[in-house]
Each structure stands twice: as structure tokens, then as C-alpha cells.
Amino acid sequence: MANRKWMGALVLSFVFNITRLLAFGNDSAVVKARTVKVPKHYFNRTIYVDLYAPNKRILDTVNRVSQQLKSYQMSQFTLGFNLPLVTQDFYNKDSTRIKNIHFLLTGGLTSLHVNFEGITPHTFTKTYVGLRGLYNNGKKSLFFLEIAPFITQDRGYRNTTKLRMSTTLLYNCSVNEYFAFRVGFTRSFLYGNLFNLPYIGIRVGKLDKVNFSIQFPRSITLNIPAGKYIRTSLYAKPQGGFYTFANTDSIKLGSIYENKTLYFGRSEFLLGTRIDVLPSKHFDIYLSGGLTTQNRIQFFPTTSKSNVLTTYSHNYNQKIDGGIFLNFGMVFRFGKTKSLYNNYQMYNAIDMNNSSDSGDNNVNHTNAEINTGKQKMGKNKTDDVIDLIETQDLY
Numbered sequence: 001m002a003n004r005k006w007m008g009a010l011v012l013s014f015v016f017n018i019t020r021l022l023a024f025g026n027d028s029a030v031v032k033a034r035t036v037k038v039p040k041h042y043f044n045r046t047i048y049v050d051l052y053a054p055n056k057r058i059l060d061t062v063n064r065v066s067q068q069l070k071s072y073q074m075s076q077f078t079l080g081f082n083l084p085l086v087t088q089d090f091y092n093k094d095s096t097r098i099k100n101i102h103f104l105l106t107g108g109l110t111s112l113h114v115n116f117e118g119i120t121p122h123t124f125t126k127t128y129v130g131l132r133g134l135y136n137n138g139k140k141s142l143f144f145l146e147i148a149p150f151i152t153q154d155r156g157y158r159n160t161t162k163l164r165m166s167t168t169l170l171y172n173c174s175v176n177e178y179f180a181f182r183v184g185f186t187r188s189f190l191y192g193n194l195f196n197l198p199y200i201g202i203r204v205g206k207l208d209k210v211n212f213s214i215q216f217p218r219s220i221t222l223n224i225p226a227g228k229y230i231r232t233s234l235y236a237k238p239q240g241g242f243y244t245f246a247n248t249d250s251i252k253l254g255s256i257y258e259n260k261t262l263y264f265g266r267s268e269f270l271l272g273t274r275i276d277v278l279p280s281k282h283f284d285i286y287l288s289g290g291l292t293t294q295n296r297i298q299f300f301p302t303t304s305k306s307n308v309l310t311t312y313s314h315n316y317n318q319k320i321d322g323g324i325f326l327n328f329g330m331v332f333r334f335g336k337t338k339s340l341y342n343n344y345q346m347y348n349a350i351d352m353n354n355s356s357d358s359g360d361n362n363v364n365h366t367n368a369e370i371n372t373g374k375q376k377m378g379k380n381k382t383d384d385v386i387d388l389i390e391t392q393d394l395y
Contacts, residue, residue, distance in 0.1 A: 070118035080108025106358035130358035192265030240267030
């Protein structure tokens with residue numbers, strides 16, 4: 001009788017261990033699943049690199065300043081980051097709807113190299129940092145605010161250092177999964193001068209499917225996902241900046257002969273196509289190209305502005321022939337995030353965060369965090385089970 005009890009206990013133990021092995025692979029997987037940490041944020045810690053360059057263009061041969069400058073060629077390098085600081089969820093009594101608030105730190109460095117054939121080349125730098133806040137009321141409304149001061153300089157000339165600030169305030173209403181609109185205000189130097197502009201935007205189509213978006217004054221985009229790992233888009237958007245220029249070559253603008261510094265503005269409008277490749281959820285590489293149109297450069301005297309709300313008055317305004325451009329970039333994402341699966345209100349928050357860059361360069365990221373492909377269980381069932389646990393924010 002004792003032997004039978006002992007044999008029964010042995011069989012039960014064997015069946016239990018085999019079942020656990022089939023379910024989790026090994027004991028370490030069970031321990032890992034039980035001790036996994038709940039993610040704190042919905043946004044990844046992000047670092048991005050962006051390189052942009054159009055072709056060389058010859059300037060007007062009639063204007064005397066253009067005759068001195070001769071030609072125009074530029075290239076731009078941007079290194080930026082996006083860091084979530086605080087995420088707070090608020091649950092209703094029935095626990096069926098979540099409100100949340102998010103604070104993020106953004107910033108980076110932009111280096112703009114401008115080569116005028118007739119004068120000394122100039123390299124302008126922009127260092128920026130911003131504080132960004134988003135509030136999701138758990139229903140249809142999202143509120144977005146960013147205050148982003150930045151410092152520009154004509155590198156090598158300390159007297160050109162200048163502090164400025166861009167600001168964006170937005171309200172987003174998600175009518176349903178297929179339609180959303182935005183209204184707000186933006187203070188921007190994107191068009192080569194200071195402009196205080198209304199922000200008006202609409203989006204038609206689901207964010208995880210094909211969608212069309214008009215976001216004035218930032219972009220017009222047709223997004224076409226091509227599976228889980230590839231995203232494509234057609235877009236039109238402005239690009240530009242505003243810098244202090246060391247007038248070491250004595251550019252003559254009207255009666256201004258002795259100004260040691262001038263303000264320099266550049267703007268253009270891009271018509272392009274872009275492809276993003278996402279080999280993993282933590283890395284995105286993209287390449288885009290197309291036509292650059294409505295190119296314009298301007299020089300302003302430093303005394304051409306009366307108050308913080310007005311634009312600067314220029315003494316030189318040169319429209320430049322269109323051309324072609326190439327744009328290459330990489331985005332690195334770190335850490336794990338709370339589940340976004342089918343949370344369309346948070347999809348809109350992700351889209352707002354990715355379409356607004358604190359450097360006022362209009363560098364946009366694809367919504368790689370939003371899954372557009374079908375989820376499949378991989379060969380390693382253990383890792384898939386653990387990922388599922390992490391995705392659902394459970395221990």
C-alpha cells in the first residue's frame with residue numbers, strides 16, 4: 001500500500017513538471033514571467049538622427065547681393081531626443097476608461113552648413129530643449145502643449161548667439177477611429193521668419209491603416225503601411241530656419257554697410273516620398289527624396305523687429321530655383337511601454353508626439369509604435385508568452 005501511494009505521488013509530480021515544461025519551457029521562464037516589471041510610460045525613450053541635403057543652385061545674376069553670393073548649397077544634420085518623465089493614469093470608478101497625463105523632455109542639436117560660393121561658408125548651430133505635456137481625457141479629447149526655447153549661433157562667432165523660443169498648443173478631437181481633427185496655435189520660425197500661426201488639422205483613415213492627414217502649417221501626408229516592417233508615405237511639408245549671421249564678408253544691404261551681424265532666414269517646400277524599414281520595434285531607418293520648391297533665402301537687419309509678436313522686415317529676399325533633395329534618418333527607441341493595442345486614443349497621442357519636433361525643424365517620425373501587422377506566435381513560445389504578459393502589464 002505504501003509503495004502504491006509513493007508511486008502515485010511520483011506520477012503526479014511527473015505530470016505536473018511535464019505540464020509546466022510544455023507551458024513555459026523551463027523554470028527560469030516562470031521566474032522571469034513572475035518578476036517582470038510593469039512599464040511606467042506609453043512613450044519610448046527615443047533618439048533620432050536626420051540628414052538632409054538638396055542640390056546646389058545658382059543665384060540671380062541681377063541683384064547685387066546675389067552677384068556677391070553667386071550660388072547656394074546647404075546640408076543639415078539633426079540629433080534629437082524624446083524622453084518621457086512622468087506618466088499618470090486615472091481610472092474611473094467602473095475601471096473601464098482611463099485618463100492619463102504625460103510629461104516629456106525633448107531636445108537636441110541641429111547643424112546647418114550653408115555654402116555661398118562668393119563668400120566664406122557658414123555653419124549655424126541650434127541647441128534646443130523643450131518641455132512637452134499631453135492630457136488624454138479618456139474619451140475623445142487630447143490636449144498638447146510644448147514650450148521649447150533654443151539657442152542659435154553662427155559657429156565661431158560668439159556675438160551671434162541668440163535665444164529664441166517656439167511654442168505649440170493643440171487640441172485633438174478623435175471623432176472615431178477613422179476621423180480626427182486638431183485646432184491650436186504655433187509660434188514658429190519654420191518659414192524663415194517669426195510667425196504666430198493658427199494650427200488646423202484633419203486626419204481621415206485609421207492610424208494603423210492607410211490614412212490621409214492635413215496638418216497646417218506642418219504637413220500633408222498620405223501614409224500607406226506595407227505590412228508590419230515597412231511603412232511608406234507621400235508628403236508635402238515646409239522646412240526652414242532662422243539664424244544670426246556673422247557678416248564677415250561685408251554683405252551690402254541698402255544703407256547697411258557696417259552691421260557685424262545680420263539675421264538669416266531660409267525656407268523651402270518639399271514634395272517627397274518616404275520609406276521606413278522597421279527591423280525591430282526599437283529601431284527605424286528611413287530614406288526619402290523628391291523635389292524642393294519655393295526655395296527662399298533672406299537677410300534681415302537686427303533692428304527690424306519692434307516687439308515679440310511681429311515678424312522681421314528683410315532687406316534681401318531671393319527666390320531660388322527648385323531642385324531635388326535626399327533625406328536619411330534613423331530612430332532608436334529604448335525601454336518597454338504600456339500596452340497600446342487597439343487603444344486608438346493613445347494612437348492619437350503617439351501621432352501628436354511624433355509629428356511635433358521640439359527643434360522646429362519639422363523632422364517627423366513614422367508611428368512605428370502603432371502596430372500595423374498581424375501578430376503571430378513565433379518559434380520560441382516561451383518568449384511570446386512572456387511578451388504577452390508584459391504587453392498586458394501583468395506580473
